[in-house]
Amino acid sequence: MQAHEVWSRLIAVREQAPLIHNITNFVVMNNTANALLAIGASPAMIHSTDEVEDFVAVSKALVVNIGTLYSDQVAAYKLAAAQAKRLGVPWVFDPVGAGATPYRRVVAASLLRLQPSVIRGNGSEILTLAQQSGAGRGVDSLHGSEAALEGAHRLAREGSAVVAITGAVDYVTDGERVTELHNGHPLMARVTGLGCSATAVIGAFLAVEPDAFAATVAALAVFSVAGEVAAGWAAGPGSLQVALLDALYTLDEATLADRLKVKARSEPLLKC
Amino acid sequence: MQAHEVWSRLIAVREQAPLIHNITNFVVMNNTANALLAIGASPAMIHSTDEVEDFVAVSKALVVNIGTLYSDQVAAYKLAAAQAKRLGVPWVFDPVGAGATPYRRVVAASLLRLQPSVIRGNGSEILTLAQQSGAGRGVDSLHGSEAALEGAHRLAREGSAVVAITGAVDYVTDGERVTELHNGHPLMARVTGLGCSATAVIGAFLAVEPDAFAATVAALAVFSVAGEVAAGWAAGPGSLQVALLDALYTLDEATLADRLKVKARSEPLLKC
Amino acid sequence: MQAHEVWSRLIAVREQAPLIHNITNFVVMNNTANALLAIGASPAMIHSTDEVEDFVAVSKALVVNIGTLYSDQVAAYKLAAAQAKRLGVPWVFDPVGAGATPYRRVVAASLLRLQPSVIRGNGSEILTLAQQSGAGRGVDSLHGSEAALEGAHRLAREGSAVVAITGAVDYVTDGERVTELHNGHPLMARVTGLGCSATAVIGAFLAVEPDAFAATVAALAVFSVAGEVAAGWAAGPGSLQVALLDALYTLDEATLADRLKVKARSEPLLKC
Numbered sequence: 001m002q003a004h005e006v007w008s009r010l011i012a013v014r015e016q017a018p019l020i021h022n023i024t025n026f027v028v029m030n031n032t033a034n035a036l037l038a039i040g041a042s043p044a045m046i047h048s049t050d051e052v053e054d055f056v057a058v059s060k061a062l063v064v065n066i067g068t069l070y071s072d073q074v075a076a077y078k079l080a081a082a083q084a085k086r087l088g089v090p091w092v093f094d095p096v097g098a099g100a101t102p103y104r105r106v107v108a109a110s111l112l113r114l115q116p117s118v119i120r121g122n123g124s125e126i127l128t129l130a131q132q133s134g135a136g137r138g139v140d141s142l143h144g145s146e147a148a149l150e151g152a153h154r155l156a157r158e159g160s161a162v163v164a165i166t167g168a169v170d171y172v173t174d175g176e177r178v179t180e181l182h183n184g185h186p187l188m189a190r191v192t193g194l195g196c197s198a199t200a201v202i203g204a205f206l207a208v209e210p211d212a213f214a215a216t217v218a219a220l221a222v223f224s225v226a227g228e229v230a231a232g233w234a235a236g237p238g239s240l241q242v243a244l245l246d247a248l249y250t251l252d253e254a255t256l257a258d259r260l261k262v263k264a265r266s267e268p269l270l271k272c
Numbered sequence: 273m274q275a276h277e278v279w280s281r282l283i284a285v286r287e288q289a290p291l292i293h294n295i296t297n298f299v300v301m302n303n304t305a306n307a308l309l310a311i312g313a314s315p316a317m318i319h320s321t322d323e324v325e326d327f328v329a330v331s332k333a334l335v336v337n338i339g340t341l342y343s344d345q346v347a348a349y350k351l352a353a354a355q356a357k358r359l360g361v362p363w364v365f366d367p368v369g370a371g372a373t374p375y376r377r378v379v380a381a382s383l384l385r386l387q388p389s390v391i392r393g394n395g396s397e398i399l400t401l402a403q404q405s406g407a408g409r410g411v412d413s414l415h416g417s418e419a420a421l422e423g424a425h426r427l428a429r430e431g432s433a434v435v436a437i438t439g440a441v442d443y444v445t446d447g448e449r450v451t452e453l454h455n456g457h458p459l460m461a462r463v464t465g466l467g468c469s470a471t472a473v474i475g476a477f478l479a480v481e482p483d484a485f486a487a488t489v490a491a492l493a494v495f496s497v498a499g500e501v502a503a504g505w506a507a508g509p510g511s512l513q514v515a516l517l518d519a520l521y522t523l524d525e526a527t528l529a530d531r532l533k534v535k536a537r538s539e540p541l542l543k544c
Numbered sequence: 545m546q547a548h549e550v551w552s553r554l555i556a557v558r559e560q561a562p563l564i565h566n567i568t569n570f571v572v573m574n575n576t577a578n579a580l581l582a583i584g585a586s587p588a589m590i591h592s593t594d595e596v597e598d599f600v601a602v603s604k605a606l607v608v609n610i611g612t613l614y615s616d617q618v619a620a621y622k623l624a625a626a627q628a629k630r631l632g633v634p635w636v637f638d639p640v641g642a643g644a645t646p647y648r649r650v651v652a653a654s655l656l657r658l659q660p661s662v663i664r665g666n667g668s669e670i671l672t673l674a675q676q677s678g679a680g681r682g683v684d685s686l687h688g689s690e691a692a693l694e695g696a697h698r699l700a701r702e703g704s705a706v707v708a709i710t711g712a713v714d715y716v717t718d719g720e721r722v723t724e725l726h727n728g729h730p731l732m733a734r735v736t737g738l739g740c741s742a743t744a745v746i747g748a749f750l751a752v753e754p755d756a757f758a759a760t761v762a763a764l765a766v767f768s769v770a771g772e773v774a775a776g777w778a779a780g781p782g783s784l785q786v787a788l789l790d791a792l793y794t795l796d797e798a799t800l801a802d803r804l805k806v807k808a809r810s811e812p813l814l815k816c
Binding site: 026029033048050067216246247248 | 298374514
């Protein structure tokens, strides 16, 4: 993907200001809403089972993040995701800490069955999902991001979803194609919930770009380039969190083109 | 209202440090508490049905904000608001997204019946409430902020409340008088929950000023002048959110007097 | 405690990156997670009764903060604290607003019975707990921080816990020893939830230092020196909140040694 292709999708978000329905965790609600506002989208945080189905119906995309899950919230995730599927509203799944407890694994697996358009997690979260869904068979013997990438690939194929692994390098796959992004900054790992913000930004791009693979690559490109710019302004993780919102808001095409390091991965990922 | 009249109320907040009971949404809790601290008030976020009535009894004002409502929280809103009414504690209602879903409309209407002292929302939220309460009859044919203003006027009369519409221009009415404020900055719309902070600041001013109309005008004056000052310091929405707290904390009388643009609206609003 | 003893514990946190399980309030979740990340720990916010016991079992310390308590959350506090006790995981209790309502007093008392390793609060919270537990007998006639300190002392003895009172001066006692810290800055009181962050930082130090008294003193030393540094960078409470995270992240041994004002309190606290 070229910088101008990323840029045109960001412009579409800024122009259309799509309404993004978030059912996200309590740690990141403020920053997620602010990240969406900073790129020009219109965020709403709505999680009651009494209204999520109605709200999905008027939204352009749904973001489900299980970070601080509990039973009532889980019920809301499922109602909202099922409604999104029914109405053709794209939805993104962020399986925060998917492998941390048995309960979390059960919830993550049940959400996978509701067929997210895009799944974004770190390597171990994606690997957990791949193993949960049965897509992980044979992956256990691999290690690190290569293992996660193979898991992502299988998960994408089985679920007909786009899967993104974010970390020092970001990977996006739809089960056929794989794109790598080499932007971002190590200090971003010292700020809570930037992955959650990235997931929400993917939601905004899905709202304006029907090709989920292209939307995901473009969203992560914008987010990680802005993170890189912000790290240059920051004195530590506190000021980075603030600067990232400023950088998302002020990002221009020249900066994006200058910094973007994205490439299709040429060698085949799976031989089987 | 003159700058010195706004200033004297801010001084009263700083000197009395009134305890403000907030039942607010999860997106803005941190920033709302910090905005109240920055102006010199003493915030508490207390939302369990097991204790809201006890806590209203020791508070100087109550703020109810339905942003991330769900059934248990709604029960807490009602218990707290009814207690406030019973004990003569002023209470402010922020009907976030009042028109977004049927559930939200029902909740907003039920809270209106508990007679808030002040209602603050954006134009469409106020218009929704006006229509819900029956006060909106005949308003449907109008458009934009004029429609919302007429709705606010009727809502204020029917509910014996002060109603504030905030936006590019802020309007405050008690059903008789209308005051306009022309402060603030467009970048404020790119930060989540600044309206919620404004509502909480109204709560703090209500705690020191029995005239709810004067308290609301003074609170919005302080908040929007501070927003304007902060926008001058900010490089984007992230730094604006931070700078606003600094500006509320450091605001002095000369800056307020220099920037304040407030006026009574002279022409009659309603002919009927 | 000498600066190098504080420093060696901070280094241990940075090197071991201990997983800290937080069940904390909604106001401070973001800042608490960020404070833990800034000092090098690995935070998780997990509060569902369906998973807290499983998660305590993989954590190095547990932090329980009752700021925005409600019945489901209270059930989670108890399950988690009981599990921590069972497994020998150290746990810290932050009794936010313990005396504010009857419900809060009941909850605080029930958590005390689960024997926290460390309790951190302001003077009035600690005094409330001391009175609740019966440890407050005879304390009522005293006033201010001396009264709270005597309460802390008795509470520590009765509960075999370390008790920290934070304020203009911080005090830490285990019922025998008392250490005073004279760092920090008055502006810190104008930022919501810094006490909650301090409690979480104590959790991180407990995870690497089995002596709970030493861990608590070291944690408060790091936190209050960083607060002092941050106050020097800040223009108000908004920028202080941000700068504190930068200061925790960038703190070096020379700055710590230069600023630290800690001393054992020599005179006996209780004659009885």
